[in-house]
Amino acid sequence: MSAETTAGPAPRVVFIGGLDDGRRAVEVLLRHPRADLVAAFVLDDSEASRVSGFRAFDDLVEPGRLRKIRRIKHHVDEIRELAPDVIIVVGFSQVIPPAILDVPPGGVIGFHSAVLPGRRGCSPLIWAMVDGLTETGISMFYMDEGIDTGDVIAVERFAIEEDDDAADVLRKADDATVRLLERHLDAVLDGTAPRTPQPEGAGTYTRRRTPADGEIDWTRPAHEVVNLIRALAPPYPVAHTYAGDGVPVLIEKARAAPELQLPPPRRLQHDPMYQQVLCVVAHPDDETLGVGGTLALHAEAGSEVTVVIMSEGEEEKLAHTPRCETRRECALAAAEELGIATVEFHDFPDQRLDSVPFIELIKTVEAAIGTHRPTVIYTHHGGDANTDHQVVFKAVYAASRPMTPLGSTVSRFLTFETPSSTDQAPQVGDYVFNPTTYIDVESVWDRKVKALECYPTEMIGGRHPRSFEYIEALARVRGGHSGYMLAEGFVSVRERLTRPVFPGRA
Structure with missing residues (x-):
């Protein structure tokens, strides 16, 4: 008699992941006599250029069970319909949303490339080597809503030798991952795997690499x-x-x-795009609408790009609804498309920034300048129709004054135009946006469009200034002004030039 006949139906397993260790994990699942792999959610081929160690799964998983994805959060309903007993996640850096974590009764099992609770977060293997560790490990754990905070099933440690490079350490990590999965898969499928809670307050984190x-x-x-x-x-x-x-x-x-x-x-x-970049905006989506292409160019050049979003992202009556949280998620997704390393959110009231004591706004911007020490700052045009935009411009201008220690790092202060605000202001006097600086964004235009697609509730069709057609038309106009095909325009509010001093030169 078969195992299914004597012990009941085989547990239904969904796999989420990619990379070499993900392929090897799928091989373990496929050859296990009791694991019914009903679907494998792997990164789409379009992600290959952006993911180190990307691997395809077409030769490993039959088409009917293979799902190619860009973001797992868009596949919640599909995973619910599959009704998995267990989800296995290997070689996948995206955060698994709570709606998926709640689906399988046997839990979502993840693998983290560090000995938890230490070094939770991003790129732990790289940081372990950068920091000179001689040992690290792989932690197999039950995923929860935190970042690598769930109960630990088991840990396998391995040495980092003095002559190991990244490929050597990755190979050891992959081997450890496979051994852990093989050793504990039966217990996971049976619901008998050990669960050791991580000690409260003992966690440390590694940051995202730029x-x-x-x-x-x-x-x-x-x-x-x-x-x-x-x-x-x-x-x-x-x-x-x-x-x-x-x-x-x-x-x-x-x-x-x-x-x-x-x-x-x-x-x-x-490279003129290599800068310490700070972009301060009133609302989520302003950064992508006005300066998205330019921020992508800065990121490509290796710049450290930080976006500070001042408002909570919705009017007060919506501030604590799921949509507000979703809009922040949209901002993070757009930042990922553009290559932005850091997004900082503040919760000042949307459409009422003028009701906040001005000194609080200035101090918030000063704190960002002090932390990130930007050489270039982008923010709203001071003549925008939107009052929040005007207030943010004034706060950034005050916080970055060159006579202050903080402002002394800022070489360039540029303002950008925001469709549906800059163009809706009176076209007279100081309200008028007359660009003095143009940046060629043709090479990154597709990335800007993808970033805008992350804001489905903010983009509007037809003849609206926030339609894709209008935004591209505006970029073509700015390109026509400057000899480019597609450009973003800026007003240079302040530019400070310092003659470089070279060793040996008086």
Whole structure:
């Protein structure tokens, strides 16, 4: 008799994931006699260029069970209909929404590349190598609404050897993941897997890595430089530095030579889009409507880009409804499309920023400037029809005054136009938006459109200024002004030029 006949139906399993360890996990599920893999949700092929170590699953999972996705949160209903007993998540960096966590009675099982509760969060293997750890591990755990905070099933540790690079450590991590899954899958399917709660207050977190983190700082000790190079070796983007003419140089392998003493080279950056960037806006979607293409270019150049959203994102009567939360989620999704590293949300009242004591707004912007030390700031045009936009402009202008210690880092202060606000102001006097600076955004236009698609409730069809057609038409007009096909226009409010001082030059 079959196992299904003697022990009841095989548990229904849904897989969510990707990468090498995800493929190997699917192989474990497919050969397990009691696991009924009803569907595998894997990253769509369009994500290949954006995900290190992307792997296809077409040759492994039959078409009827393979689901190619971009964001798992859009597939809640489909997963509910599949009625899985257990969900297994391997090689997947997106947050699993609560609506999916609640579906399987046997829980959602995840794997984190660190020994929990330590080093929760993003890129733990890279940061383990950058920080010079000699040991790390894989934690198998029940996922909950927190970030890597669920009950732990088991941990497998492994050594990080002195000559290991990223590929070596990834291989060890993948092997540990597979061993954990093979060892504990029966108990997971039976609902008898151990559950050890993580100690309260013991968690530490690693932050999301940005392209700027890959630049070598030659003033650091030799072993730290070598650790960075090891951590970012293929399949990761590879650590980089710049030659004397500003040409980027990629370094995949290095070793420390303690007997070699050289002065640190001066840093040259010839890409004008390489900046410390701060964009301060009144509402979610303003950053994408007005300056989305430019922010994407900054991110491509390796800039650290931070967006500060001042209002709660809805009128007061909607402030505590699911839509407000959804709009914040939209902002994070748009930021991901544009490559923005950091989005900071504040909860000042939407459409009533003029009711907030002005000093509170100034202090909020000052705090962002103090934390991120921007060299360029983008914000709303001061003559916009929207009062919130006007207030934010005034707060940013006051907070970034060059005579203050904070403002002294800001070389450029630029304002942008926001469709349905800038164009709706009186076209006379100080209300008029007359661009003085244009940035070519043709190469990233598709990314801006995808980011705008993350705001379905804010984009409006027809002849509305927030329609896709109008926004592209505006970009073509600005491009026509400046000799580009598609451009974003800005008013330069303040620009400070400092003559660089080079070593050996008086």
